[in-house]
Amino acid sequence: MTSSEALVRVEGLRKLFPLNAGFLRAPTSFIHAVDGLDFAIAPGESLGLVGESGSGKTTTGKLLVRLLDITAGHVFMQFDGQVLDVARLQRSDSKTFRRKVQMIFQDPYESLNPRRTIFDTIAEPLQVQNIGNVLDQQERVAELLNLVGLSPPSTYLFRFPHELSGGQRQRVAIARALVINPAFVIADEPTSMLDVSIRTSIMQLMQNLGTQLGVTYLYITHDLAVARYMSTRLAVMYLGKIVEMGATEEVLQRPQHPYTKALLSAVPVPDPRWTRTPVEIKGGISKPIDPVPRCRFYDRCPLAAKVCEDNDHPPLEDKGSEHYVACYRV
């Protein structure tokens, strides 16, 4: 993919959270939550961002919708020929940005205001961006309710979130994200709070709507099995870095980074006949507080060698067919 085709292009994205800052005292150390990410997302594809808790995947998502300020780096997004630099949004660009980029959150119990009706929740982007009059908004919201499978819409329009089940709430959240026809939607673990039988229908709904409405997704999840179904490409994050990236099946079938391998072999398999290869790495993920300049995975890596300790974190390299790996030892 050349850079001009990409819908989203992230260059050297960083987010540092200051620690122990006080009154009139500069912080002395930082959590490197996101530490130099480079990736691009083509229109119509779905990039899965996977990693354990603390890997920086959710922070990345929040940076891309500007829920957090970007410490350094660039995020370029291109909509209808207009290129936005998300880290430095001008007032005029800001409007386009809010229309084109939306987010679906993890917890459908937290992401809907309990005191607002389903109509007010879904119409919120229309209301705050002054799109259409009240009747237009009602019709648009009803259309969306139909689209996400909550029909007939008139029975849902003026209910409150507590009258709906978890799955229905997540459908409402999806409708809210899609109501202004966004081009790029960041989905932060939208199914992790849902039960299996409901999860699949939400996954399929998101896929169908993505194709139908031409939405590009960044799908954030800790669950590799879900990522397999929800993304065309996969990026594996570890301590604020992407360690491996490539076509989903390619990464899952032929993982190269020792961390990806470990992650894959640790996923429980719903088949008692299956014997998994044992996980080779030990310990848990730590916090990336002022990391020393060496491979971030050094402490836990079964392949760790001197080269990994002496050099900074390895760059992502193409190992053929756009399968990128950040490791000195593969």
Place this chain on the structure above:
Amino acid sequence: MATEERHNPFATAQPAGDGTTLDQQERERLRAQPLWRVRLKLLAGTLWNNWKLFTENKIGLIGLAIILFYAGLALAHPLLMGRVWDPLIYDPVIGFDPLAAPHPAPPSAQHWLGTDPLGRDVLSQLMFSTASEFILGMVAALITVTIGTSIGALAAYFGGWIDTFFMRLADLVITLPAIVLLIVLGGLFTLDLPLLALVIGILSGFGATTVIIKSQALTIKVRTYVEAAWVAGGSHWHIILRHIIPNLLPLTFLYMMFTVTDAIFAEAILSYFGLLNIRMSWGLMIHTTQSAGYLLNFQTWWLIVPPGLSITLLCAAFYLVGRALDEVVNPRLRKR
């Protein structure tokens, strides 16, 4: 058991709706009712549900009954004065009944609660004062929650120097002994009822109420729906007005009740010391009793019991209603 896989019937399950277009029927259903009427209905529904929850609590109902009883007294007074009672005899401030002398006269058929040392009807005084107590309490409470809610929401949402400034101010106000301050103010200026309501409203509004409402606002600020509103393109004001304040309102309403209690209590103390410029009030009734030397005289109980009991009862009533509302607002306090 069959070895080959059968056609899976679950494949036909439809996850999505029937399409983007609305049928005519739905469209008409939407247009049938204007939005404001729907909202009004929803509001009524919410209030009705909360009322049902409230009525489950005996304590709250007792409180409400006491409040209604006193509200009835306040409303009945002008009617009685206009139609039944002779103003020359029954006026709470300048009335005098020469036939009932010597004053204070004990309860009788003419004066159900007797007369005070100046020959005025105690029941009339009691009823007349009730209105002022209510007005004082309500005005003070409204000022308190208006200040408390806006400052609390702003301090929580923006943080930074706004937060620091108002929280330090709150610390200062909390450390001031309110009653002592009011007594000093009463000595320096002529305190009347509106001014007293304002002072109590400000003291309470910039003090503890703000701190409590701010801490609640902080828990709302970090909710995901606030993030969602931001992503939707909502401004700071949209988020504060549409998400944070509506979720603060129940708590706000609760603190209104507690402020009413504080205000009535403060009035009683100030009037008792004779520091309040007011025609008649429960505190003033006790003040009159005291200055005429009847305060600890149990033979003349009708002078001290009606105002004293009223202060206690009405304060308690608002407190009880507040407690009951607390259970409506915080489901965790409710019994299953």
Place this chain on the structure above:
Amino acid sequence: MSETILRVENLTMHYTTRAGIVSAVDDVSFTLDEGESLGLVGESGCGKTSVANSLLKLLADNAVIKGGQIRFKGTDFVPLSEEEMRPYRWRNISMVFQAAMNSLNPVYRVGDQIIEALETHLGLYSHAQARQRVTELFTMVGLDPALMDQYPHEYSGGMRQRAVIAMALSCNPDLVIADEPTTALDVIVQDALLRQLKTLQEMIGMSMIYISHDIAVIAEVSDRIGVMYAGKLVELASADEIFHHPVHPYTVALMSAFPSVTGPKRELQTLAGEPPNLLYPPSGCRFHPRCPFATEICRQQEPEFKDHGGGHYAACWHPQEVTV
């Protein structure tokens, strides 16, 4: 054939709420052999945690066991008083909860909390002996014994869950019930913990009941699996049977809805509708409103929970013959 240590028969448990009676567990029967591990799987609200809590009679104030028997080594727990129940808890049956942080008191050292459990339930340890026992337990669950004098907040999530397991094992119980033991953990930590539990079970020979919403986790650790739906046990069989020859349509649906990272990428199937509100459970078979095979009899009569051959129990009028 090893001995049956737990026999649950027709267990029924209700919650009384302001809205009415919730039949959280309805007519559930199963047995557990010595050294066996049973997995209970189901979606949230299906009653799996209520079953676990009923086994130890750790019930909320508004919960009541309406009927059935819980026979542990011949003793029926149901009629026992709180006082009579106490000796069985922890010493015979212990529990590992999902939220490890809540099971550990933040103001006491982890080791001291286990020592306290030992003293409360066994009461015959000197302090040195008790510390010796904690060292043993820590080693067993894969924790460095040097950590016993630290506070819970100094532990990571995985370490805390190990400490809770150590506490559960402290009195050498015959049965450990693990309620979503790894749900809050990342996959790599989860994997290590599950392996540790399996090793421990083989070593000590205790029985286990695993409770999880995650059928993959259950597949990893269970010999036999019970599938619960809306307060009912709908299917109970060996792990292999459940995964490869499920009989109940709900189990079939659950299996085909679950994504996997291994094997060919198959189409995920969806199950229409949502689980019922247990205030108003559906008539007949509780799964009938969502079941594609439902007929008149399913709506009217409750199917019997019966053996479909080789100890494969299911409650269904139209048992499926599926090979997955």
